[in-house]
Amino acid sequence: MILDAHQIPSGTLLHADLCIVGAGAAGIALALALEDSGLDVILLESGGDTAEPANQQLYEGTVADAKLHPPADSYRVRNFGGATAIWGGRCMPLDPVDFETRDYIAHSGWPIGLADLQPYYPEANAICEAGDFAYTAEAAFRKPLQPMIGGFASEVFQSNTLERFSCPTHFGARYRTRLAKGRVRVIQHANLYQLPMQDGEDRRVSIAEIRTRSGSAFSVSASTYILAAGGLEIPRLLLSSPGPSGRGLGNTHDVVGRYYMSHLAGTIGTLDLSSASSVWHDYDISEEGIYCRRRLALREEAQHALHAGNFVARLHHPRIPDAGHGNGILSALYLARPIVPYEYAKRLYGDAPEGKNGATLSHLKNVITGAPGTARFLKNWLLRRTLATRKFPSVIVRPDNLRFSLDFHAEQEPNPESRITLGDERDAIGMRRIHIDWRYTRQDVDTVSRALAALASEIERSGVGAFSYDPEQVEAEMTRYGAYGGHHIGTARMGSDPRSSVVDANCRLHEVDNVYIASAAVFPTSGQANPTLSIVAMALRLASHLKETMATRDTPTQASVSPLSPSVTNFEPA
Numbered sequence: 001m002i003l004d005a006h007q008i009p010s011g012t013l014l015h016a017d018l019c020i021v022g023a024g025a026a027g028i029a030l031a032l033a034l035e036d037s038g039l040d041v042i043l044l045e046s047g048g049d050t051a052e053p054a055n056q057q058l059y060e061g062t063v064a065d066a067k068l069h070p071p072a073d074s075y076r077v078r079n080f081g082g083a084t085a086i087w088g089g090r091c092m093p094l095d096p097v098d099f100e101t102r103d104y105i106a107h108s109g110w111p112i113g114l115a116d117l118q119p120y121y122p123e124a125n126a127i128c129e130a131g132d133f134a135y136t137a138e139a140a141f142r143k144p145l146q147p148m149i150g151g152f153a154s155e156v157f158q159s160n161t162l163e164r165f166s167c168p169t170h171f172g173a174r175y176r177t178r179l180a181k182g183r184v185r186v187i188q189h190a191n192l193y194q195l196p197m198q199d200g201e202d203r204r205v206s207i208a209e210i211r212t213r214s215g216s217a218f219s220v221s222a223s224t225y226i227l228a229a230g231g232l233e234i235p236r237l238l239l240s241s242p243g244p245s246g247r248g249l250g251n252t253h254d255v256v257g258r259y260y261m262s263h264l265a266g267t268i269g270t271l272d273l274s275s276a277s278s279v280w281h282d283y284d285i286s287e288e289g290i291y292c293r294r295r296l297a298l299r300e301e302a303q304h305a306l307h308a309g310n311f312v313a314r315l316h317h318p319r320i321p322d323a324g325h326g327n328g329i330l331s332a333l334y335l336a337r338p339i340v341p342y343e344y345a346k347r348l349y350g351d352a353p354e355g356k357n358g359a360t361l362s363h364l365k366n367v368i369t370g371a372p373g374t375a376r377f378l379k380n381w382l383l384r385r386t387l388a389t390r391k392f393p394s395v396i397v398r399p400d401n402l403r404f405s406l407d408f409h410a411e412q413e414p415n416p417e418s419r420i421t422l423g424d425e426r427d428a429i430g431m432r433r434i435h436i437d438w439r440y441t442r443q444d445v446d447t448v449s450r451a452l453a454a455l456a457s458e459i460e461r462s463g464v465g466a467f468s469y470d471p472e473q474v475e476a477e478m479t480r481y482g483a484y485g486g487h488h489i490g491t492a493r494m495g496s497d498p499r500s501s502v503v504d505a506n507c508r509l510h511e512v513d514n515v516y517i518a519s520a521a522v523f524p525t526s527g528q529a530n531p532t533l534s535i536v537a538m539a540l541r542l543a544s545h546l547k548e549t550m551a552t553r554d555t556p557t558q559a560s561v562s563p564l565s566p567s568v569t570n571f572e573p574a
Contacts, residue, residue: 002180004048005190010216016042016185017550019208019222021192021237024082025532026518026539027228028171029127031184033543039550042220043179044190044210047079049172054213055079058191058427059233061434068482069438075486076230080188081172083230083486084532086341089168089393091130091533092161093121095310097300098411098527104307105443107259107414110524111496111505117537120544124536129174130164131290137162140286148294148315150277154458156302161312165283165291165393189213191429195225195241195249195515202244203513211429224546226516228539231260231488234521235420236434238492238502243511250492250509253499257420259490260436261526262483264410264444267316268452269469271404276464281315281404282396291393297528298451309411309443310528311451316407317397323362328370329377329397331363406467409484410451412526413443420491438483449474487531492521506545507538518542 008014018034020027023045031043047055061072077085094114101109122133134140137160148159179186193211197204208220227237235257243249248256273279283291298311318325320334333340367374384392418439422432449471456467495501498510503522509515518539520531 001183002176002186002188005187005210005212005218006214006216008187008216008218010218012218013207014042014218014220016040016220016222018042018224018226018546019044019220020226020228020518021208022046022082022228022230022233022519023080023172023186024228024230025084025128025171026535027226028081028175028179029124029536029539030226030228030518030543031179031186032127032175033540034547035182035184037543037547037550039547041184042222043184043186044192044208044220045080045186045188046191047077048188049080049176051077051079051085054428055189058213058429058431060427061232061436062423062425064435064437065482068440068479069436070482072232072434072436076232079172080176080186081170084169084171087166087168087486087532089128089130089166089391090530091125091128091164091166092135092529093117093133093537094527094529094534095300097303098310098525098529102304105309105411105413105525106441107416107500108525111494116505117534117541120537120540121533123540124533125164127536127540128166128533129169130166130533131286131288134286135162135164136160137284137292137294140164140292141284142287145284145294146280147278148280148296149273149464150279151464152276152459152462154462156299156454156458157296158299159294159296161297162292162294164286165293167390191431192227192237193217193240193429193431195237197241197243197249197512203511205241205249205512205515213428222514224514224516224550226518226542226546228518229521230486231491231519231521232420232434232436234517234519235491236422236431239422240431245511249515250502250511252511255416255493255500255502257491258416258418259414259493259524260418260420260438261412261414261489261523262438262485262487263526263528263530264412264440264448264478265408265484266448266477266480267319267405267407268473268477269406269467271315271406271459271465271467273315273402273404273465276402279315279398279402281398283393289390291390293393296455298454302454306450306454307446308450309413309447311408311410311447312528313409313451313455314407315404317395318399318403318405321359323359323366325399326366326369327397327399328367328374329395331366331370332374332378333395334363335360335367402465406452406455406469408448408452409528410444410447411528412489413441413447414490414493414525415439415441440479445475445478448478487520487526489520489523489526489531492517492519493524494522495524507542516542516546 059073239248245252423435492502
């Protein structure tokens with residue numbers, strides 16, 4: 001059932017067993033997993049089915065350093081489906097090492113291990129529409145694949161691990177019909193304003209206060225609340241409610257909003273593979289039709305030996321803004337820059353300034369000179385990306401001289417001084433906006449520096465080519481894009497000690513008995529993996545926990561909306 005908060009009379013009190021806040025990847029996965037639980041579930045979503053500028057403005061905030069972090073409202077989408085409306089679909093699980101306490105990564109260590117999450121990954125893979133849960137070339141393909149780099153063999157890096165790609169699946173569009181026909185009550189245009197705690201009930205939240213942009217307000221009374229928003233919104237919601245300490249819900253020890261991580265990403269150097277017996281950096285397609293891509297991954301043993309965080313690298317095309325690459329396809333992408341969305345332009349073009357006439361003419365020359373190849377590329381892009389349901393994931397350009405740049409993606413160290421706080425400005429519903437102060441550490445620079453140096457050594461040792469780069473430019477390249485994309489991680493971290501974490505191993509707030517978090521906000525470390533698949537797996541694990549713990553509840557909560565009616569009925573005035 002899908003309802004609109006604007007139709008709910010102001011002052012209404014709704015009842016439910018579970019109230020989920022946020023209908024992105026985590027919230028929708030939870031709702032799907034709880035459909036047949038027998039529990040009465042309400043799923044609140046701030047947006048509607050499509051983007052609304054006034055709604056998106058609720059995400060605006062301030063940033064301490066605009067060079068290090070994009071605007072607060074970018075890489076986030078405030079409508080049904082959340083950021084899955086714009087994600088690229090890249091899926092991979094966390095690695096065993098990501099859960100370990102490592103003495104060279106400050107504040108590392110999860111209270112759970114990969115074995116606790118592993119049972120939920122296959123279903124998460126299915127919900128994300130990324131095919132089988134098989135993340136090595138050997139497991140995913142019955143026939144051996146041609147080598148990524150012919151002749152490259154290394155005990156430091158492996159090249160058989162995969163990234164698998166979703167359609168990419170917009171969770172809102174994909175699962176709307178199923179939720180509309182089910183018993184979960186989805187309420188759109190409903191903004192959580194506060195989770196107040198009543199006097200005498202210091203361990204439980206009794207109601208959720210909801211507001212709409214039109215000015216109406218109602219409440220939801222539930223046995224349990226799950227905050228399923230993103231890593232920037234979670235601290236905002238917690239800090240906006242006083243909680244037992246008066247400093248914010250779950251924030252007795254001033255941990256909420258701290259340890260904010262993203263990923264360390266950049267493009268660097270020249271990888272000359274002209275001496276390799278073969279090179280393959282394109283996508284392989286599995287038998288079930290899933291695009292898969294291999295990368296160079298720093299082995300766990302090497303991470304320990306180097307005192308480096310998790311790290312992967314991909315073969316990448318030359319920088320697009322530099323017309324000196326002479327490639328018509330890349331120049332066509334450069335000329336299309338004005339129509340490319342911000343989230344993708346940032347990664348494609350970096351901080352390169354808008355082209356001057358000379359640069360534009362050089363790119364036009366490349367397009368004309370390479371017209372046949374550019375035409376073939378555009379045709380394939382139209383058929384395999386624009387018009388396809390399962391879209392070709394990214395631009396793949398093979399340099400004729402086999403001289404690639406290197407695209408890297410690495411783990412960021414948790415840092416308590418990297419944090420989200422509340423600013424002084426308020427949004428249209430009266431909530432304080434966030435202030436973002438993302439920071440990186442010396443260990444972050446060391447992770448990338450040591451991994452790159454090790455890769456250069458292994459490339460040379462194996463005799464397949466040479467990797468050249470300026471070690472003095474590593475930090476500049478690592479921060480060229482600042483905090484990477486929409487990976488907002490660690491702001492309500494999981495742990496066993498309330499003094500250094502916000503939730504326990506089951507994602508429940510340490511200081512409140514009936515509030516849980518389903519979000520990358522709970523990840524104690526980031527690993528190298530894009531977080532969406534693990535967010536969904538964690539949500540499914542939480543759903544299993546909730547079904548088990550709530551199975552002994554006294555009596556089911558009576559729904560205050562008739563399940564037989566598509567309109568809003570049977571409200572209980574507060």
